[in-house]
Amino acid sequence: MILGEYSTPEAIASMHHTLGLDLPIGDQYLRFVRNLVTHGDTGASIISGTSARELIADRAPVTLLLIVMASFLAILLSLLLAMLAATNKDKLLDHLIRIFPTITLGMPVFWVGLLLILLFGVRLRWFPVGGVGEGWTGMLHSLILPAITVAFTQIPTLVRSLRAQMLEVLESDFLVTLKAAGIPSRVILLRHVLRNSALPTLMLLGVNISYLIGGTLVVEQVFGIKGIGSLLFSSISKRDFPVIQGIALYCAIAVVIISLLVEMASWWLDPRTKGKQ
Amino acid sequence: SGSNTGSSPNSAASPSQSADGGKPATGGTFTYGRPAAVNSFDLHNQITSNNAFAIDKVFEPLVAFDNKGEIVDWLSKSHNISKDGLTYTFVLRDGLKFSNGTEVTAQDAVFSIERHLKVGGPLAIAAQVVSVKAQDAKTLVITLKEPYTPFISELSNFSNGIIPNNFGGVSEEEFLKKPIGTGPFVVEKWDPAGDVTFTKNTNYWQEGKPYIDKLVYKLIEDDSQAINQLKAGEVDAIESLALQNANELKAGTATAVLTNGSWVTEQLFFNTLDQHFSDVHVRRALALAIDRNGLTQALTFGFAKPANSLLPPAIPYNTNDTIKALNYDVNEAKAELAKSKFPSGFSTKLLIASGNSARAQEAQIIQNAAKSIGINIEIETVELATFRERFFKYDFAAMLNSGQADSPEANSILAFQTDPNGFSKSYWTHYTNEEVTKLLYEGQKTPDGESRGEIYAKLQQILADEVPYIPLYFPDILVGARSSVNGLVVLPNGSLRFEDVQLKK
Amino acid sequence: MKSTLLDLPLQPDDQRKSTFQTILSTPSLVAGGIMLVLLIGLAVLAPVISPYQPSEQNLYAFLKPPSAEHWLGTDQLGRDVFSRLIYAARSDLKIMVLAEIIPFCTGVFLGMLAGYYGKWVDSVISLVTDTFIAFPFYLIVIIVAFASGAGQRGIYITFILVGWIVFARVTRGLSASFRKQEWIASAQTLGLSGVRIILRHLLPNVLPQAVVVLMTDMVGLLVAIVTLGYLGIGIAPPTPDWGTMIADGQSFITTAWWLSAVPGFAVVYTGIALSLTGDGLADLWRRK
């Protein structure tokens, strides 16, 4: 008789032994720490026996690509929308753009994903409904919808802050100086306003990065992408703790690295911090 | 007793293939969406479908069942069971080769069965085997200590597939990473937490088959995602299609639903060690309180039959139409409960695994039904691993689960669900009834025929009266596929045969 | 000597708009408030309003389209969708509010401590927040929800664990900037104790901003609750929940789309109501 289920207790039991999970808890912990420090690993998967680090490394590229694409899209779209809103303050366009975050803030990411899949995947067939395509182009193509979905969750906060930031810059004294000096408004907008408001937005993105990663995990599930997110869900349902720990650890490391990068970027971009040295 | 000559395994082929009669379309990659990854090819140690349905593509048993559930010769050209039911003789097909090109000999079969006997495993060989011998290069003889009628059908199980003697000369571990068998497909690429890619076995004994070049098992955990991918044509078929989605796919022009009855019984299990459910009156009361017809109708959309007895209608010796079951009657249910130790009701918990929406709905129907007679049920949803841990430890009061036969044999289900001494302890209900146990062993020794039927009818009636589990319905095994797919064979255990699949160019 | 008594006249009283009037002149607050009141009204009065019991089944009348009898039709178990919708509002909103209370209080308090005292207090609290923030919220929610079994407990635990961070961050920033302001310095020179300055001076000033953040955070929490429900690790049945309703209805998206669409819109509606209220409050307090 076959159990209509997906994993065997016997396999787990034998795996437990090879992994030393039957050792006393103190020894297990020592083993864990030693692995962590020497190999950057949280141990071997109790299901497949492969090391958690390898499993994660296998899945990481897709997730990373997705995160990069999503951040890129989020920044690009937010800049665009915020610029349109700020330069058309209190006009119809501005109101529309301002309503947008209010509406989308309460949209669960899976719901957005489902709607996009139904519309662009199943109905219009513009993008694959899920999975990851072959090769670079296939991969990029199949990640567009998920990236939009993740970006969608970031755009409301970004647009909001960027718009406020731009308005502040637009009202600032130095802009009056530049305007009074007769510099074309296109140049002002692109060279001065954008630059001055991009920095805080980048910082905000740095703060939100862990939300972005979290959103990515859920979105992967909705789009059936075999990245870190689906690894997490399957590991959880199999109680594969080394892998879960590994994912948590590497996510945290990723967040820290990205925050550091953002900080460095802001040091590099902002002369005010340089001036204080 | 009787012998079986090598009937053609092709009897299972789909009508469309024979219809055009011309040369079959060959080549192409068939992508099959599945909800769980293949994490082991160790046929003797596996029990779950995610692995079973990959193992049976690589390893094949001596005998197999076809899509009607009939036992047919498979790797054996013919087989013979002695009159006393103690000696089994198999003659292997001519020119049978493993995928690496080496000949299959009787010694390989001996090694395979002996390893299974040694390992035991979750699907251990229950017959008392005295010896397994290779009479000559092509003839295998198995001798039993006492008759065991289900033996032949149990041999058709994926766990009795034939592997090369001594693992073909490599270590066990290495072999299981790169398995070699006689099956139509060969593992090319395998991610234990992801996809499996098979290529066609060019040495396959069924001439010219399989028609497709590649078979990909694509992991799609989310069922709505699976359906969407099928609709968008990103996969050619999807496994374990949920019943509630079937009509939608059936209605679509690009998609179709394939089914072939089933060997599955959806059931509500009671822990008979539980303080409440050890009382037979409580169990009977609950059985009377559940409207199985309504439940089936609401949950299965015409893809299931309400269950009266334990054995599915596709299994021989089932008594679904003749049995006297406890049918829906709230008043009688209340009266039954009044006879119990808890006449005014009680509170208890119902354990279910997360991730199965039909079962979650089912649980709510049962919760509602129980409430109508004064039993308060709290639904406890835990993830699958915990779920299994819990019921293996009898740490539940009641749970929803299903029983599925893996061969067309009444014993397959009955032994698993009634034997208090077996691995599963009456499917972890711990139900113990001496009479039932006696009937079970008797049935195993009785050769097929009317008397075996009588034994099983009696057994099933006892189960229906004492309800250690309430059979709810027999769901069809459903597979969603693109309409363009031809020759896909759905077996009643839920596995597919891809040998005859042809992809439209 | 010239009279220096009151060199400028005070504004006459009638120019000081009543609070009520200022609220009325903030359209987003009015809109958000009305939406919220409606929602809360429906949720609180669910037992009175709902035509059916939310768990009342009719296995022979399932998946019925909207009709006079069932305003939003019935679900797979023949339950009245409208009744379930407003009962779900009741349970989801209740959890949302309850799960926010403790994190809000601890977050605001710790944030004030860090911002006001600075130095090592700040370093310790910032270290903790930075550590927590490194772990994606959904990662923690999902792990905790799985570990503690499906149900509301996971949400409460996770939120008590990580929910305070956003408030701590906001109030820390605010308190640090207020601390540089001279009214804090005056309070210090007056010899007031730290506790008194934090509770009587800082708190009323950081509270408005914190409440605004609370509004958006509640939206986030609601979305998380619904997402967990959707993933099947949220609120346990038979308690109705929007996420479970969406998940249950998803199979019927082509045949009975309203089953998942309606609870989805309920979530979005709540999101809009809360963020409008938040925006409105921010607006109101900015203008003051």
Added chain:
Amino acid sequence: MSASPILEVEELSLAAGSKTLVSGVGFSLDRGESLGLVGESGSGKSLTLRAILGLLPRGVEQVGGTIKSEVRAAMIFQDPRKSLDPLCPVVRQVEEVVYYRQQVSRKAARTIALELLEMLGLPDSLKQTDRYPSQLSGGQCQRIVIAIALACKPGILLCDEPTTALDVTVQQQILATITRLQQELDFAMVFVTHNLAIAATLCSKLCVMKQGSIVEHGDALSLLQHPQHPYTQMLIDSVLPLPELEGSASV
């Protein structure tokens, strides 16, 4: 007296929504002339300047009156740091204005910018390393702002309290620079200040503003000697006297 004034403001009224902020302000200015605008805080001095510049803040509108001007105007603000783009090196900011206003090549623009900076007495080190506003002192920033204003070749220079944020010694230098430049370049100037002493030293004409309108105007010296309006009197009274410093000649 020259033929016609280069700036003529008549009955200027500004309002934000229904609230009138400036009403009926009018004055005229000849080439090379300076007008001092003094008055209490919030009386509309800055708004008047912005109106002349043609860049009213968002939400404020001109509701009446005319501003006639032949020449272009440039403006200097109170806080020099805030009037420079913090993320753009200062010389580039000057250069950019030269490039767009004087229609010369990038290279020429840089040369002209550096010349301007030299004329304003900024250190040569700026030529080597272009620095950001945050790396300069307030006085240096104000000079950059003046350079930007001059790069526009203005006919009128509008100064909105250009020295309030600066120290007395720096203030003295900046004022000296402005006076010198005005003599060299002969632009007209509207100088807003609340320091009566500065206004009187710098400007030949004075307007006193209170609550959005001019309460008194006229020749600087005579206005200070014979104030008509009590508010003017009060302003004069508020100037705090200092005793004469021994051994120094008064300016």
Added chain:
Amino acid sequence: MSTALRIEDLTVHYDHFTALDKVSLEIQQHTTLGLVGESGSGKSTLARVIAGLISPVQGQVLLGSQNLGKKRSREQHKKIQMIFQNPDSSFNPKHTIRQILAEALLFHQIVDRSHVDRRCKELLASVRMDESALGRYPHEFSGGQRQRIAIARALSVEPSILIADEPTSALDVSVQLSILELFNKLKSELNLTMLFISHDLGVIHAISDNVAVMRQGRLVEVNTKEQFFTRPSTAYSRELLSAVPKMPTSQLSGGFL
């Protein structure tokens, strides 16, 4: 005449920047010391150290004979009160004037709870404000009025030393005059000892008895008012004095106190 406040060798660093460099100073009882100096010279820092808002890395502050340590007691805090430059930010925007004035009275139990209201009114009267102000919020007042309220608040704890850090530089000139008048009146009525900081030499002249000049964290000159304004002893002071813009005609003068 005795010394009300003495500071010795005060040094303060912000990170690596030395804001105060070994500053020593004395203020006599019932006199006003005017502190001038360019922006960033450390005037406010000095004031904050004296008020106990910043603790110095070195040096000490002596109130009379009492050494004020790193952590001051409530009593010691009360003794030295400070008025800040920016009247907009020196009040808790969420408190009414009544709460602002009563805060310290209640906390230190300076007067009986039932007398708090009366005391608040007295305080307002002493800074010449109407008692109708009590129920209002700071933002309803003009800058000059707020500065008066700030003075009233400082006086509520009956300090022996009052520090005023540029209390008039954010105000209109006309309002500035009335605040200076108020300071002069309180000084004589209450026998206050004051440290008055300003960069406006006119203001310093109008209010102080002695003048101290700071530059880059150091005290460069301490002198009597008469001496400083007519015969400053350092070149820097002379430079400061000569940079003050003067009215064009010398006979124009007014606004004597």
